Amino acid sequence: MDFPQALRERRTDRRLSQLDLATRAGTTQRHLSFIESGRSVPRRGMVVRLAESLDLPLRDRNELLLAAGYAPVYPESPLDGPALAPVRTAIDHILAGHLPYPALVVDRRGEVVAANRALDLVTEGADPRLVGPGTNAYRLALHPDGLAPRIVNFAAWARHILERTTHLGELHAELTTYVPELEVTEQHLGFAVPLQLRTSVGELHLMTTVTTFATAVDITLAELKLEAFLPADEASAQALRGAAPAQNPGNW
Numbered sequence: 001m002d003f004p005q006a007l008r009e010r011r012t013d014r015r016l017s018q019l020d021l022a023t024r025a026g027t028t029q030r031h032l033s034f035i036e037s038g039r040s041v042p043r044r045g046m047v048v049r050l051a052e053s054l055d056l057p058l059r060d061r062n063e064l065l066l067a068a069g070y071a072p073v074y075p076e077s078p079l080d081g082p083a084l085a086p087v088r089t090a091i092d093h094i095l096a097g098h099l100p101y102p103a104l105v106v107d108r109r110g111e112v113v114a115a116n117r118a119l120d121l122v123t124e125g126a127d128p129r130l131v132g133p134g135t136n137a138y139r140l141a142l143h144p145d146g147l148a149p150r151i152v153n154f155a156a157w158a159r160h161i162l163e164r165t166t167h168l169g170e171l172h173a174e175l176t177t178y179v180p181e182l183e184v185t186e187q188h189l190g191f192a193v194p195l196q197l198r199t200s201v202g203e204l205h206l207m208t209t210v211t212t213f214a215t216a217v218d219i220t221l222a223e224l225k226l227e228a229f230l231p232a233d234e235a236s237a238q239a240l241r242g243a244a245p246a247q248n249p250g251n252w
Helices: 002-015 017-027 028-039 044-053 058-067 082-096 119-123 137-142 154-164 170-176 232-246
Strands: 103-106 112-115 195-199 202-214 226-231
Touching: 002 028, 002 058, 017 028, 017 044, 028 103, 044 058, 082 103, 082 112, 082 226, 119 195, 137 154, 137 170, 154 170, 226 232
Parallel strands: none
Antiparallel strands: 103 112, 103 226, 195 202, 202 226
16 A cells, blocks of 8 residues: 555544644645645655654554655564563563452453463463463453353453454454354443453452553554453452452462
8 A cells, every 4th residue: 555545544544634634743734635645755754743643553653654665663572572671570560559459461462461360360260271471361251161151241241342352353253253143232331341250259340441551662562451350349349359368479
């Protein structure tokens, strides 16, 4: 795909007019029109400004730079490499800080990077092949050998997961095979749906929060997400606190 088409598609996907984007990027609508028609070739700085103004993920910003004929500017460092060593330390502290509540860190495909020990309560009884670093959190959530048999509100929770994974292609297709055909009801809460999970300490009602590293300039770091399970009621909070002494300290 050439740069004018790539830029135009990203702008229309975000429902921005040429004037809207030009204003955000500090240029004129006329100049942007020339860029999108191929009549003007933007400098690298302009491509970066346009990508920032579109609020593109770092990976997409690199792709836009490549389409314009420029080298990518955002690195993608291995998580186990020296450049991200401080990040790994920070992740460990963050996960420990969420105890006694379960929390994990996943990458852009939902692959588990790390988790705290409180997550053991959530994953108890699951096939060991579905649990731990390098496995997929979305597969664990819906697989019949994962959490599915213990999720009380499985239909609502499954829709919540499927709506979050439409961009994952083959994985999304796999996940749909684990879920019966779902019908949207008036009670469907979308992103706000809680997780109702049967555990050895009783039924837990959990709400989820997702945190990202918003100021990251490394693709790997920018695509990590911290997902924490917080008690949605006092009974769940007490159950999680009561289970804490039995949990090993630290992370996986």
